Amino acid sequence: MKANAELSPKHRLVLALARLLITLRHPLLVARFTRKMGYLPNPAAPQRYNECMLWRRLIDHNPLFVTLSDKLAAKDYISRVCPDLPLPRTLWRGSDPDSIPVALLAGDVVVKANHGCDMNVFVSNGQHDRAAIVRQARRWLARRQGRRNSEWGYWSIVPEILVEEMLPLSGGEIATEIKVQLCSGVVCHVRAEDKKIRMSRLFDPEGNPLPGRDIDYPREDQALPVTARLVDCIRQAVLIAPRIAGDLDYVRVDFLVTDERLFAGEVTVYTAGGYSTWSNPAIMAGIEQHWRLDHADFLRRPHTGFVRLYAEALLAKCGGGDPAPVHSAENRSSSAAGDVQPAA
Numbered sequence: 137m138k139a140n141a142e143l144s145p146k147h148r149l150v151l152a153l154a155r156l157l158i159t160l161r162h163p164l165l166v167a168r169f170t171r172k173m174g175y176l177p178n179p180a181a182p183q184r185y186n187e188c189m190l191w192r193r194l195i196d197h198n199p200l201f202v203t204l205s206d207k208l209a210a211k212d213y214i215s216r217v218c219p220d221l222p223l224p225r226t227l228w229r230g231s232d233p234d235s236i237p238v239a240l241l242a243g244d245v246v247v248k249a250n251h252g253c254d255m256n257v258f259v260s261n262g263q264h265d266r267a268a269i270v271r272q273a274r275r276w277l278a279r280r281q282g283r284r285n286s287e288w289g290y291w292s293i294v295p296e297i298l299v300e301e302m303l304p305l306s307g308g309e310i311a312t313e314i315k316v317q318l319c320s321g322v323v324c325h326v327r328a329e330d331k332k333i334r335m336s337r338l339f340d341p342e343g344n345p346l347p348g349r350d351i352d353y354p355r356e357d358q359a360l361p362v363t364a365r366l367v368d369c370i371r372q373a374v375l376i377a378p379r380i381a382g383d384l385d386y387v388r389v390d391f392l393v394t395d396e397r398l399f400a401g402e403v404t405v406y407t408a409g410g411y412s413t414w415s416n417p418a419i420m421a422g423i424e425q426h427w428r429l430d431h432a433d434f435l436r437r438p439h440t441g442f443v444r445l446y447a448e449a450l451l452a453k454c455g456g457g458d459p460a461p462v463h464s465a466e467n468r469s470s471s472a473a474g475d476v477q478p479a480a
Contacts, residue, residue, distance in 0.1 A: 137183055147449035147453065148449075150446055151449050151450065154180035162194055165190070166179065179195070181453050182429070185423050186411060188386070193288060193410055196434040198434075200384070201405045202292055205290050207250040207402065208250045208298060221398070221399070224302075224392070224399060225300065226298050227300065228298065229298040233274055236269075236273075241266060241299075243261075244261065244302040245259050245299050248297070249276035249298075250298055251281055285406070289406065307331060307333060308332050308333050310395075312392070313328070313401060314326060315404075316391070318389065319385060319386050319426035321378045322378075326340070328369075334353060335359065336352060338350065338419060343374075348416025369391075376389075387405055388403070435450065
């Protein structure tokens with residue numbers, strides 16, 4: 137972004153006023169951000185990664201965020217934009233947990249809610265307490281995800297419970313999940329995680345290990361071993377992820393890993409609620425380098441009144457001129473080259 141000194145007095149004034157108004161409107165969020173991250177954010181003209189996430193939560197209400205945050209709608213979206221990428225099968229969905237067929241819980245499945253995170257019950261070999269699952273599912277249905285952190289994309293999702301097949305994930309051999317962070321179709325870095333042995337590692341887009349640890353597995357002895365199979369899976373994920381992400385200014389695309397191939401996982405627009413950190417500052421700097429706010433939905437839509445003045449000032453700070461055209465992944469998928477191949 138441009139320095140304030142390079143902006144016109146009008147744009148500097150508008151951005152200063154917008155910062156004041158946003159801070160006054162969301163004092164608890166700004167205070168929580170300051171407490172967690174250790175600095176006072178500028179939610180009107182963000183520059184650092186976590187500030188950009190705060191700006192997204194408060195300002196950029198892209199309708200696609202609702203689709204991607206809804207686990208059921210996101211499956212349909214991925215199937216349209218990347219039809220050759222397999223997804224875990226949805227075996228049942230509904231709003232009444234008591235209606236879950238008894239036979240479905242006799243095998244290996246995952247019971248989850250579509251409208252939030254960390255709402256999962258894993259059933260292995262049919263071992264489960266049906267009454268406890270129903271009670272938990274009812275509690276999920278009563279929750280409204282995203283209110284505390286203003287994660288707007290969750291707010292209008294109609295809550296449902298789904299039963300999904302449990303994939304035989306390759307924990308202990310490759311990884312269980314591969315998570316690709318992208319800005320405007322550009323892969324910034326990749327995180328491979330093995331939840332079975334509680335290890336992870338960060339990689340560049342070519343599959344080379346990066347220094348630094350993440351907040352979930354911070355110790356050096358939790359660094360995931362690098363193998364040829366893991367690197368191959370990472371390179372496949374890097375090729376597929378842009379087809380799903382399209383030109384969204386920022387998004388994280390997750391994959392599940394089995395011995396045979398990659399499966400689509402979740403698509404995350406509010407990574408870690410906006411509070412992700414890494415021990416290597418270059419990880420965050422890489423995202424900041426590629427995150428273009430002029431690709432955000434807010435700066436591509438027409439506005440009126442003071443909001444129009446604010447959008448013009450922020451666009452000028454981003455570099456001036458009209459925002460670059462952004463096309464959804466759904467429109468781009470027809471021209472994407474290459475099919476999804478099984479893992480070697």
